[in-house]
Amino acid sequence: MPGLFQPVIRTTRSLVAALCGLLVVSGADARPHRVVSLNLCTDELVLMLADRSDIAGLSPLAADCTLSVLCLSAQGLPVVPANGERLLGARPDLVVSGTFGADRARAVAGTAGIATLAVAPATTLDDVPRQITTVAHALGQDARGASLIAAFRSRLRALAMPVTNEAPRAVMLDANAYSAGPGTLADSVMQISGFRDAGSGARLSLERLVAEPPDLLIRDASPAAPSLAEAIADHPALRARFGRDRMAIVPGNLLLCALPQSLDAVALLEQARKALPRGHS
Amino acid sequence: MRTRGILSGPTPWLVLAVVLCGGAALAHGDVSLHVGQAVADLWAGRRSAGAIILGELRLPRLLLAVFVGGTLGVSGAVLQAYFRNPLADSGVLGISGGGALGAVLVYYTGLSARVPLAMPGAGLLGALGATASLLALSGVRAGPGLLVLAGAALSSLFASLLALTLNLVPSPYAAYEVMHWLMGSLTDRTLHDVAIAAPGIALGLALLFASGPALDALTLGDEVATSMGAVRSGPFGTQTRIVLGVALSVGSAVAVTGTIGFVGLMVPHLLRAQTGNVPSRLLVPSFFGGALLLLIADWLTRLIGGATVQIGVVTALVGAPVFLWQVLRLRRSAL
Numbered sequence: 001m002p003g004l005f006q007p008v009i010r011t012t013r014s015l016v017a018a019l020c021g022l023l024v025v026s027g028a029d030a031r032p033h034r035v036v037s038l039n040l041c042t043d044e045l046v047l048m049l050a051d052r053s054d055i056a057g058l059s060p061l062a063a064d065c066t067l068s069v070l071c072l073s074a075q076g077l078p079v080v081p082a083n084g085e086r087l088l089g090a091r092p093d094l095v096v097s098g099t100f101g102a103d104r105a106r107a108v109a110g111t112a113g114i115a116t117l118a119v120a121p122a123t124t125l126d127d128v129p130r131q132i133t134t135v136a137h138a139l140g141q142d143a144r145g146a147s148l149i150a151a152f153r154s155r156l157r158a159l160a161m162p163v164t165n166e167a168p169r170a171v172m173l174d175a176n177a178y179s180a181g182p183g184t185l186a187d188s189v190m191q192i193s194g195f196r197d198a199g200s201g202a203r204l205s206l207e208r209l210v211a212e213p214p215d216l217l218i219r220d221a222s223p224a225a226p227s228l229a230e231a232i233a234d235h236p237a238l239r240a241r242f243g244r245d246r247m248a249i250v251p252g253n254l255l256l257c258a259l260p261q262s263l264d265a266v267a268l269l270e271q272a273r274k275a276l277p278r279g280h281s
Numbered sequence: 282m283r284t285r286g287i288l289s290g291p292t293p294w295l296v297l298a299v300v301l302c303g304g305a306a307l308a309h310g311d312v313s314l315h316v317g318q319a320v321a322d323l324w325a326g327r328r329s330a331g332a333i334i335l336g337e338l339r340l341p342r343l344l345l346a347v348f349v350g351g352t353l354g355v356s357g358a359v360l361q362a363y364f365r366n367p368l369a370d371s372g373v374l375g376i377s378g379g380g381a382l383g384a385v386l387v388y389y390t391g392l393s394a395r396v397p398l399a400m401p402g403a404g405l406l407g408a409l410g411a412t413a414s415l416l417a418l419s420g421v422r423a424g425p426g427l428l429v430l431a432g433a434a435l436s437s438l439f440a441s442l443l444a445l446t447l448n449l450v451p452s453p454y455a456a457y458e459v460m461h462w463l464m465g466s467l468t469d470r471t472l473h474d475v476a477i478a479a480p481g482i483a484l485g486l487a488l489l490f491a492s493g494p495a496l497d498a499l500t501l502g503d504e505v506a507t508s509m510g511a512v513r514s515g516p517f518g519t520q521t522r523i524v525l526g527v528a529l530s531v532g533s534a535v536a537v538t539g540t541i542g543f544v545g546l547m548v549p550h551l552l553r554a555q556t557g558n559v560p561s562r563l564l565v566p567s568f569f570g571g572a573l574l575l576l577i578a579d580w581l582t583r584l585i586g587g588a589t590v591q592i593g594v595v596t597a598l599v600g601a602p603v604f605l606w607q608v609l610r611l612r613r614s615a616l
Contacts, residue, residue: 175454177469203589206469207311207338211330226391228461229454236471237337240328 031140032094032115037062038082038105039098041257042119044070045135046096048259049144056080057090066223069253069261084108094138122258124188125266128152131258152260159266161194161273168215168273168280170195172250173238175220175229177204186255189262190218193269206232210241215280216272217242220252246280248272290562291555295569299347302576306343307335310583342467344475346579347572348482349467349534350544353377354571355564356527357545359489362496362560363523366425367607370546371531374428375435376411377540380528381462382439382446383407384536389450401481404532411435412524421520422503425611464591465541467579478537485530486568488522493561495519500560541593543600544571550603 034056037043043062046055047070057080065071080090082102087095087109095109095116109116117138122131129149136145170190172180180186181201190197198214209217219233238247254265273281308316312334319331353371360369371377383403386392393399418431443462447455460466498506499519535541548570549563556562578595585595 205311207334210333210338211312211314213330223452224391225451225455226389226394227452227454228458230452232469235337235469236473237333240333240337241330 032092032138034091034093035096035139036080036087036090036092036094037096038080038087038102039096039119040067041121041131041259042096042098042135043074044068044257044259044261045119045131046139047073048148049132049136049141050139051141052077054139056092057087065253067253067256069259071253088112096135096138123183123185125156125185125192125258125262126188128258128260128262132260148260152263155260155263156192156266159263159270160192161270163191163194163196167194167196168276169198170216170218170248170269171199171204171209171214172197172218172255173204173233175227175232177206177232178202179204180255185258185262186218188258189250189255189265190269193266194273195269206235206237210237213241213246215276216246216248216269218248218250218269218272221249245275245277291552291566292569295566295573299569299572299576302573302580303343303347306346306576306580307339310334310339337472338469341470341472341475342579343576344472345467345470345478345538346575348475348478349538349541350571350573350575351568352482352486352530352534352571353541353544354548354567354569354574355486355489356531357547357571358549358560358563358567359492359496359523360527360545361549362563363499363519364421364423364428365499366428367550367611368425368429368546368604369432370543371408371527372540372542372544373436373546373604374411374415374432375439376408376415376527376531377535377542378436378439378443379411379414380404380408380532380535381540382443383410383532385443385446385462389446389452389455398477398480400477400536401533404534404536405481405528406532407439408528408532408535409524411439412528416524460591462539464593464597465535465539466591466593467538467575470537474537478533481529481533485526485528485533488526489530490564492519492522492526493564495522496560539591539593541575541596543596543604544574546607547596547600547603548574550607 031054033054035046035050035054036057037046038059040059040061043058046058047062055077057078058074060079060081061067062074062077063071063079068074078090080086082105084105087105092109092114095106095114097106097116097118099118099120106116106118117135119131119134122128129152132145132149132152136142136148172186172190174180179199179201181197181199184201187197187199195216217238220230222234223230248269250265250268254262308314314331314334316335319329319335322329322332323336357370360371360374361367363369381404383406384400387396387399387403414435415428415431418435419428423431440463444459447459447462495506498509548567552563552566552570556566574596575592578592578599581595582590582592
């Protein structure tokens, strides 16, 4: 996969180098120095992998702590919304984005001859090393990427639990009573924590959830900004049915993007698994 | 005579129907339930699945259908009698919309979580503001067209302010909740929501029921009504009582369920012939008629599409033809 992006980046990078050849002081230093990210997940990867001085802009979501696990490090860095005009105004030499969304802004960057890297979204924890390798290489930070991957793999090995047929069943309750299900990062995190995912991705009926409860109900932390969609997790019927020891709180920002930090969610679920009452563990 | 009027009218049949439909709403749902066992568990304080489903999920839904439906029915009957306009209804006149806007402003800014009763309070203020604007725009004795026109303008103004508010508040989910507030929903409400709405609904309905004799007097014309002692204006007059009663009950109701249209328009219209065209005799039947209508509409929403169909969609689908029929009747009488 990384090979796919390499030629594009090389060509554009040499073009940029040719255009502002006098500005590039050292010829050996060929990594991009004005990186702009347009997507929350690539924001977080760039924050972990790039030199802070190389970051020329992040998406407006990067500094929102309910969404981003690196919101504190994002503070003080420029914000670039995904529109072509603002993007060119940030004078990037590399634009990192997801494969979905920001299409127009990415096209504008391509037309202007700026190197672009589109990272496919990760839906399981297995995708984490691939994403890190791709982004680290584009940023010219291969060594930093390799050590991040090594740390991720060893923590994953230490945490991973087998999923047996007797493993406890869990449901991840999302906004508006939708459940996470197959193909989501939450599903992958549940399985690595040794839970069977009883969710289907469909909207849950609270009556059915109370009548046929899973062993563990996983919910997001209470949000700072109220909405009916997220108030469902506080419904008294769920509190009465699951109590404290069969309800686990996993902050939503750990499950939005597949990152090494998503292993914190695995650790939280394993704690919750140990606390499950007899007959449910 | 008043008692005999209630017993001989449609009220007993409506009460029976509300009890039967209410019982069915408790007995049937997404999962099948041994109702007797669930009631016994609930009574004994056992937290069984059946007791939780019955007490925390089906009961609040039933209570809201009955009391919100009743509120909308009675307020419709009172508004139609007071304005002497068969098209008057809290939804058409923008009073529900004002109440919903008030509730949205305090809920999404987090104020309602810190201040008790902020939701019904803001619903009341919004509904009062809407009624005051309506009276200022059209006046009490406006023709049916002018009143409904002013109401339509206010309704769409409040709806767009509500949508704007939901776009500006911090929660990323808020913008998708515009349907709940504009079309109404009883899904996944709690007993806490019932407790929030109850005081305003009870107080408002008491004021509206107390205005019955004055409404009867007003059918004889303003001057006769004044000479009979049914005073219209003044701080403690009929107008104050009606405006406050509607704003309290409707404001509290929509603060919890969102606006549910056409109930107050349809119910008095369907029951008027059975009550001898006497406004005060229409109030109690309108309560049970509204309750019955929402119970049936709620059952239909579950039948059609689970939790995602808004109850106001169903009431509008049934109510809009009734509204159009009224328009045609008005046109014929005007010719």
